[in-house]
Amino acid sequence: LFFELFKALNPKINIVDVRPLTMSLRMLKEEWEIENIKVAGEIAVKGIKKALDVIKEGKSELEVVGEITGELMRNGSEHPQVYVSATPRIHAEPFRDVYIEKEKFVSVVIGADYNNYYANITRSFFLGKPEGRVKDAIEAMDAAYEIAMKETEIGVKFRVVEAKIEGVYKDLNLLDYYIAGYTHGVGLLIEEDPITTIVVAQRSMEPEKGMVLAFVHSPLMLPEGVVKKEDTVIIGDEKINVTEIDTPWIL
Template identity: 25%
Template sequence: MNSRINKLHNLMQEQGLDALFIQSYENRRYFSGFSGSNGYLLITSGYCGLITDQRYTEQAKEQAPDFEIITHGIDPFVTIQSVFQDKEISTIGFESESLSFHLFNKIKSLIQKCEWVPLTTELLKIRRIKDDEEIKVIRKSIAISDQAFKDLIPLIKPGMSEREIAVELEYLMGKHGHDGPAFGTIVAADIRAALPHAVPSNNQVKENHFLLIDYGVKYQGYMSDMTRTLWIGNPNEELKGYYHLVHEALERAVEEVKPGMTGHDLDAVAREVFFREGLEGYSLRGLGHGVGLQIHENPRIVLQSEEVLEPGMVFTIEPGLYIPGKAGVRVEDVVLVTNNGCEVLTNTPRHIHI
């Protein structure tokens, strides 16, 4: 944990800050280890404080041993104000994209001696390189989702509704030991798969068409994310053509991952497959996203992204084609950037035929 605090100290030095105020769940957990739902971090060059309520006092002591644990009463602002008053702080950075307008104005009115400096992506950029412990937990999260999907396959039959399949899958994910779904499970049969974020409905799985399933689990705070498009029976040649193009796009992108390229560069590798066939207009504007304590975080593998890939980054590669009235196809793996390429962390077979 000390290495993460050192990164904050470096950020403070670069930005000319005396302190950082952190309240978002993901950043609070990443920098302190505390997983409770309520808390605020105050970081200076020589101090680390965690303010929470009495529900979490003992948990915070256990999870955040490098921090002074301060328990607030009914009004947390009184405690926050007193903690600030004990410190020599002139400039303080805050999470401008997650701190609510109301909370910011309330704290600022109580602590008027400080200049409040808005931060945007600075903390996210620190989190984009995963350490060994994070990678270990992400592997476990993916293993749970792989096993749940393996158990689901024998249960899928034509005539089942999308909702039935989603319920079965979420039950199996829980059975294998997750903290909850990483996001709303997507199950879309036949032409409904052309909706990239389809909500499961009463629509039934049909013979000779596709079934798209996109889901993930949360394990010890870290997410997994996977999509598979299954063949149900024997889809026609047009549908198979879309399917094979998406798989080609994924395979080419995985082969081309390397440190030093940008998110835009990698997106272009997969996108070129669709341009070649005149189908690029049916794809989305991005190829993938970072995965960690949030289901969408840095790096962004999208058009015009100048973010440079580095060893230790973990992200999805998920090309897709979404053709209204005909079909939707997406296939998604999670990869880890290595020194000379990438490792595919997802272990579920890409082609599944029911």
């Protein structure tokens, strides 16, 4: 509304969208930016460690978010973004009346910042004994993660890697739960260009030295909950995973 009003009041002004320019500049990080992201990654890992301590049957999403957010802030994250989902229903904010249940996934998404630069990490945990499609989904996500880590290279189009990941889900009959777009950029925002989930054209882009990418971003959306494993990786002559941590799938 205000934008349209501004245009109406200023008909002689030429308005230009500078987002493509700013995003193209932000996609390739300088060394000092990368150093901030590395510290943010260390903080994010501490948040996941806290999640492992506090996730219990009967706790609400809001309780878990509160514990993790406090841990991140105590370690220097000024504007942490934490999303906990104990239900397959998509929602951005934690609910005080949605509780962690047995035989369900709980997914923890963390964006920790340091000097305004973010690192992302996501882990999903299953409370119980995985069987059937739950077991298949865990196997598939592990395989997708390994493909992303191995195959995401300078000069290799994102869509080439995406096709291999899609093949894993197809082989395990999980395409009904699959969302295309396995990676996105990370920096001053927890999600920025290239965003292969929602900007289809960017799936034809190639990683470049200096990019910072999060993968595997797209979850499997099962009735039992969200299945996702995501880390933040610096692209260079060698890839550096700044949120590397071994975590169990089953709690």
